[in-house]
Amino acid sequence: MKKIICASIACISMALICTSCASQKNQYYEKSNIVMDTAVTLSASGANSKEAVEESFKKLDEINEMASTNIETSDIYKINNASGKSYVKVHPEIFKMIETSIKYSKLSDGAWDITLGPIIDLWGIGTDNERLPSDEEIKAKLPLVGYDKISINENDSSIMLQKEGMALDLGGIAKGFAADEVLKIYKKYNIENGLINLGSSSIYALGKNKDNKEWSVGIKHPRSEDPNEYMGIIKLSNESLSTSGDYERYFIKDNKRYHHILDPKTGYPVDNGVMSDTIVIDGNTTDNGMLSDLLTTTVFTLGPDKGLKLIDSLKGISCEITTSDHKVYTSDGFKDRIIDLNKEFKFVK
Template structure:
């Protein structure tokens, strides 16, 4: 078995930033390891340092309630009470779960936060990763189903209707966190910034001080980080999220097993996509959280179904790379791509 986990955790994108050129636009860069990934916040302006410090405190607050690996978190309490009772939780957890259920419905189940029992069974990205027996996967699949999540909004309580069920917010929490960091930045009057939460969730706030577009490199999913990119995308303000089969995976008997599981089969998704990037306009509420969710939707659904879903939602576009090294773009994708790698060909 060959284990291959990128050193930067879930990082998929390399931020290419410009050094500010005036005291008024002083640049502040800070890094922190949170939510099991390296986060990089860059902000410009006189209050940038304070804004970043408070933003990282906000990340800690969210992790304490949303992480399934923290025993005292709201998510852990929900999972512990599965099949027994409702658990009163923070309103923000209710919001994340409600949004997740909404997009589970939109995607016909391609996105489902109740895959947690399968995640633990496969253990991908841990010392216990393995290929489970078909019978084990079948047993855990019986516990997967977003329709068995019940929410009582009157008192912000949640119940998983089957014993043994469990939720995992790993596919949505970082996006929600990015939205909260944007609020902190705006509170401090930061009008130019870039939020990089492990590379999988990116938000560009305002214009760069030199008035040029932000540049983000999208990693080639078949090369090591910093050794090759699909291309460089040029961004104005908005959310960008990428998912791929190269972030957490292992190879056994020549087959790649990655961490994005298909809620229908219980196996790593195998719809012909190896990387997809969602772009959402900043005018869309909760744009980072939605971008986080929709990358999994496209990855699991495949090009035909995935792009149809993306095209049906206002303000959202997608670029996806298939296992035959072709690049597909949704009908609303208008983000410029520079330095396109010769490894890939545009399919449309």
């Protein structure tokens, strides 16, 4: 379930090598492809830039094969299929995502929850089957939601969902995890500058851009139809960024917007006045991509007061929250990160 960020410096194109580079050390390579149901663009500068990018795409395919809810051989599909019946041994990377999810579910008092699968399927938002389910349908599925119903066996990295009909969905964490894995590959090949753009939702800006400046990332205007109109611009270097919004996958019925960010407690789209939020995490923070991905959904669900309180309690993490009255709430120190704030918006903190 995710979200649009427009990276003004990340051009979507097929693989290319910059012929104007002065040396092999500064060789630039960029490639785009559809992975994990989204358009991914990876760029890198360095002697081994092509090798780094190509290996990264192979890794993304591997993660998708393990984390997809639709591929019958994936670990997540097997867990869901065995719900209420048995444990399923999973790959350590899937185990890590699930274990981390439970940790942040507890930390956020359930605002983040990967057991929303049955509710996500019920709404079908972003698919050909999207619809407004009845109150009765939602109430019938809610007992299947709850991170406390995930059983973990650390001895053999196995997972079981306690109730039949439960289903995990890693859509709010898998791309962030994948960004971390790509960064590991970049570092293996000594890539010091590059942009990891996973579906314009999970971004890691490594070093500097081709002009030897910080990377500029535009945060989409949540109510503009123009994809090039931003709420503001953020400069990044060796940092991860993720944004959640109610504007990418939604439908409108009877003048009401129903979006894909669902509240685990109610089974309905979150309705707290938040339109979007953006998380930025220092690159020295362990698992920064994965955390930025899951925390955007978490903060969106918590709202400005509880969301900012959570972020301000976490080291190396900052955020902004944009509400429907066009106010922008920021965590400690984040206000100065946003430049060229659109005149339609106003800072609150």
